[in-house]
Amino acid sequence: LTAATQRAVTPWPRGRLLTASLGPQARREASSSSPEAGEGQIRLTDSCVQRLLEITEGSEFLRLQVEGGGCSGFQYKFSLDTVINPDDRVFEQGGARVVVDSDSLAFVKGAQVDFSQELIRSSFQVLNNPQAQQGCSCGSSFSIKL
Amino acid sequence: VSKRKLQPTRAALTLTPSAVNKIKQLLKDKPEHVGVKVGVRTRGCNGLSYTLEYTKTKGDSDEEVIQDGVRVFIEKKAQLTLLGTEMDYVEDKLSSEFVFNNPNIKGTCGCGESFNI
Numbered sequence: 001l002t003a004a005t006q007r008a009v010t011p012w013p014r015g016r017l018l019t020a021s022l023g024p025q026a027r028r029e030a031s032s033s034s035p036e037a038g039e040g041q042i043r044l045t046d047s048c049v050q051r052l053l054e055i056t057e058g059s060e061f062l063r064l065q066v067e068g069g070g071c072s073g074f075q076y077k078f079s080l081d082t083v084i085n086p087d088d089r090v091f092e093q094g095g096a097r098v099v100v101d102s103d104s105l106a107f108v109k110g111a112q113v114d115f116s117q118e119l120i121r122s123s124f125q126v127l128n129n130p131q132a133q134q135g136c137s138c139g140s141s142f143s144i145k146l
Numbered sequence: 147v148s149k150r151k152l153q154p155t156r157a158a159l160t161l162t163p164s165a166v167n168k169i170k171q172l173l174k175d176k177p178e179h180v181g182v183k184v185g186v187r188t189r190g191c192n193g194l195s196y197t198l199e200y201t202k203t204k205g206d207s208d209e210e211v212i213q214d215g216v217r218v219f220i221e222k223k224a225q226l227t228l229l230g231t232e233m234d235y236v237e238d239k240l241s242s243e244f245v246f247n248n249p250n251i252k253g254t255c256g257c258g259e260s261f262n263i
Binding site for chain 2: 118
């Protein structure tokens with residue numbers, strides 16, 4: 001995943017990379033003021049918000065990570081967490097929060113987090129990920145555009 | 147693949163108590179449906195995935211399993227792959243799902259959803 005992260009960082013505009021090297025504080029400021037901010041967002045569907053409000057307690061939120069693995073090379077991982085780290089980005093909607101670390105965000109920015117309910121399974125899903133080239137049909141694993 | 151000899155004493159499908167309870171809960175609000183039907187479809191990286199749906203009638207070629215008051219129908223295509231399988235229901239905060247513990251499976255993909263026999 002580290003090698004892939006390095007590759008993913010390379011296509012970014014040079015100025016962005018320089019800003020990133022200045023440290024987390026500068027990165028947060030640059031990120032919030034950048035005209036690209038809108039494109040870097042993660043959206044939550046109504047069912048995702050509703051489910052998160054049901055299951056979270058106190059300061060809990062949903063953490064989304066991307067890790068290596070799965071049949072297409074990368075996979076999404078969801079967990080409940082209460083600690084926000086310096087490199088985390090928080091996306092809030094309707095009182096529900098989804099937190100993504102900056103490395104994972106490079107792979108999911110612009111995507112939608114959904115809570116899908118079928119008879120056989122109910123779970124959180126990442127939908128419409130513009131960074132994903134293709135995924136396996138169950139939706140857990142994906143490969144990235146280069 | 148050699149043809150598997152059917153053993154009369156082997157149940158086609160067994161359900162854990164949590165699976166039974168979940169199916170009862172699902173059907174409670176749907177009096178017109180008599181049970182659920184398990185099927186199999188081609189998808190996923192290992193070839194096959196299970197499907198599950200409500201059903202009002204038993205299909206001509208369906209196999210029927212009745213356990214603790216719930217009915218599960220098995221589509222013809224799924225019957226061979228499901229033979230001897232235990233159907234469970236696993237739940238936590240983030241997700242909940244029916245799980246098929248199938249002794250016939252030779253391989254599954256990493257997330258466990260698709261399999262080959």
